[in-house]
Amino acid sequence: MRPTEIAISSYRSVRRLSMPIEPLSVFVGENGVGKSNLYKSLSLLRDAAAGRITRTIAEEGGLNSVCWSGLRKRGEDGRLRLSAEFDRLRYSIEIGFPAPSEAAFAGEPMIKSESIEATQGKRTVRLMERKNSLVSVRDDSGAWTSHRDAVLPSETALAGFPSARECPEIVLIRNAMLGWRFYHDFRTDPASQLRKPCLAVTTPSLSADGSDLAAALATLYAIRDDTVDLQDAIQDAFPGAELRAWEEGGLCEFDLQLQDMPRPFKAHELSDGTLKYICLLAVFMGYRLPPFIALNEPETSLHPSLLAPLARLIAKASSRADIWIVTHSEQLMEALRSESSVPLRRVIKSKGATTIEGLTLGGEFREEESEDDEC
Structure with a gap:
């Protein structure tokens, strides 16, 4: 349901x-x-x-x-x-x-x-x-x-x-x-579980804290045995890069080979923004998505150049799951509107109370006026 x-x-x-x-x-x-x-x-x-x-x-x-x-x-x-x-x-x-x-x-x-x-x-x-x-x-x-x-x-x-x-x-x-699955933030500090190998257990959906990231990625490699879409998404965000994930000795790991770099970088070597984006890849490209996914400000820590690829990820995943996002990034919002024609929902305060522009008392959104109508 x-x-x-x-x-x-x-x-x-x-x-x-x-x-x-x-x-x-x-x-x-x-x-x-x-x-x-x-x-x-x-x-x-x-x-x-x-x-x-x-x-x-x-x-x-x-x-x-x-x-x-x-x-x-x-x-x-x-x-x-x-x-x-x-x-x-x-x-x-x-x-x-x-x-x-x-x-x-x-x-x-x-x-x-x-x-x-x-x-x-x-x-x-x-x-x-x-x-x-x-x-x-x-x-x-x-x-x-x-x-x-x-x-x-x-x-x-x-x-x-x-x-x-x-x-x-x-x-x-x-x-x-x-x-339902909720993603508020992912720890990317040096002690974060995201930067460490995790148990090799089939992981169809990324956990809320992302601690099973390596297993979620390795599941795509080992179980689905088809990572074309995943590699295309990596290329979209990091041109010329390649992501690998594997199981060894009961643990899962992953690394990222960036263009023009002599060797791949393991999780503990990646920048905070790159690691955060790989987490979002796992959220939206998992083997089996949760039926309902909610994210709070997914753009945090990401370079502006990653927002358009993120919007394409989200738009594509919305055909597999219901997705609910709150953001303060106008750039992400515009990218999402471009990729999926998602209507603008602006959160405001009116008389001290949180509300949404265009939302009626009956719980429906008024149809947006066209630019011709506005003129």
Whole structure:
């Protein structure tokens, strides 16, 4: 299942936002407008599927730090609300502070509600509903079955409900979101795992931290046994260069032969920008791409000459996976528009809240005006 829409309410600088997910979604904006908060809110949905969303919020400073940072209207509860839609299914979660009677640490993030709804024709049917620790599911006959204390207040029903077989949609949505992959940055310092050999284990998709980079590249050589596209991409970014990856003694390694250099350079010898670009090659050219890939400012540390080749990589990969990118690089945005005709999505702040130009209250983007219309 692919995500078709997300909704965010009361997350940091995002007061209320609903937007469609397109095969290639690219958002550009200046520093401080809240681009990263869009990325992080998606990551929180994946954490809900993994059962660690409350821990992630605690690690980020707790609800006081994570919830809407602006002024609230009278009566607003300030709860964090997230939802994701998958074709006919919609998952929603609401997180707030514990009630005085709840067995919880003071200030601990608590799951207040969760739900799964299905669209059947023109009807919307609720299939799972969770209120605090009470989980109720609807069976095939339409009858509800309730499970008291089925999950702890800090656990998601999506990950921890022991009777998920009673509601197969729980498993469908959980597995769909667990397949999402997020890439925020890659460590390229001398001690980085990217610069070291890694275990020779078949690696169809690069891990979030890139620590299995050599194995992901070697998988293309050893398993697919076809690296024409990979070498073409290397040539596009580094004319005259050749990338090699191999397995030896239970470990995978790689090197890069640059044009006019007497010998190839191994990972520990490559510049930060070159190593970062090879990581992005592995992200977008893996043996099997994750169904949904989100990247936060992938242009960081790259020379401007690499942005056009990166745009071509992204555009080509968008036929194999849904890709979601936030960037502050106008040059990358223009290159992506040239390669894929992706519409411009500009992130701005309006009255202190993060929003997107052209996004309607109904969660749809207005059609862009042509240049003739603008004149």
